[in-house]
Amino acid sequence: MNAIISAPELASDLAGPNPPVVLDVRWQLGGPSLRSDYEKAHIPGAVFVDLDSELAGPAGDGGRHPLPDPEVFGAAMRAAGVSADRDVVVYDGGLGWGAARAWWLLGYSGHPSVRVLDGGLAAWSGPVSSELPAPAPGTFVPTPGARPLLDADGAAALARTGVLLDARAGERYRGEVEPIDPVAGHIPGALSAPTTENVTEDGRFLPAAELADRFKSLGASGASEVGVYCGSGVSGAHEVLALAVAGIPAALYAGSWSEWTRDGSRPVAVGADPR
Numbered sequence: 001m002n003a004i005i006s007a008p009e010l011a012s013d014l015a016g017p018n019p020p021v022v023l024d025v026r027w028q029l030g031g032p033s034l035r036s037d038y039e040k041a042h043i044p045g046a047v048f049v050d051l052d053s054e055l056a057g058p059a060g061d062g063g064r065h066p067l068p069d070p071e072v073f074g075a076a077m078r079a080a081g082v083s084a085d086r087d088v089v090v091y092d093g094g095l096g097w098g099a100a101r102a103w104w105l106l107g108y109s110g111h112p113s114v115r116v117l118d119g120g121l122a123a124w125s126g127p128v129s130s131e132l133p134a135p136a137p138g139t140f141v142p143t144p145g146a147r148p149l150l151d152a153d154g155a156a157a158l159a160r161t162g163v164l165l166d167a168r169a170g171e172r173y174r175g176e177v178e179p180i181d182p183v184a185g186h187i188p189g190a191l192s193a194p195t196t197e198n199v200t201e202d203g204r205f206l207p208a209a210e211l212a213d214r215f216k217s218l219g220a221s222g223a224s225e226v227g228v229y230c231g232s233g234v235s236g237a238h239e240v241l242a243l244a245v246a247g248i249p250a251a252l253y254a255g256s257w258s259e260w261t262r263d264g265s266r267p268v269a270v271g272a273d274p275r
Helices: 007-014 035-040 070-079 099-107 152-161 208-217 235-244 257-259
Strands: 022-024 089-091 114-117 163-164 226-229 251-253
Touching: 035 208, 089 099, 099 114, 099 226, 099 235, 152 163, 152 226, 152 251, 152 257, 208 235, 226 257
Parallel strands: 022 089, 089 114, 163 226, 226 251
Antiparallel strands: none
């Protein structure tokens, strides 16, 4: 199954006999919850999921957005109506990061059928609603480990033996600016691969062949192990999604730069050179 779904395809599925569960994961880094935007207008039947409290654990040594406790995550998904035997579609406001986090986390937790609405709510031309749904409780029980996950040591090793991609903006990778985390730079050996370059101006993914060519130019063709990190494991999930669209499996370093820099003994590289 493709990891993404177009707005017309979603509209058709919602009108069919077995409509998917739809999750609204609108989110902005460092900003207030976008629940109020959801309450004003959302795809009919969609349930709001809060990334900071339901798709991440409390910030700490594991980074700004560590993986949530499986019980907390499972309870949130069941409350949203998620079951393992029912398709799920996730969307956000259009940037794709929040939706990709939900896609990755559901897949990592064992859900077999999750897709991201390509282009997010901005691509949706169907009706919207302000009615808050009351879905029947789902039965999904997370079984973590269905997708590859890296810790700090694993990311460092992969940067030496495989391909480790840094999904942040190039200026953060190079250490020219660091607006969020206390240390600027990148993991030694990682390659700069901003996730914003995987999409068009309207937030839709580039065609699979173009994505494959882009990643191949970075050494990520599927012949070697591939890993991704970002600031806190959110935009990195979006890059893992882009790699999936291109047909290239990849692991996510969920703690990412915000975890890496909490240990002052870990090395940091700056500049355009990976090392």
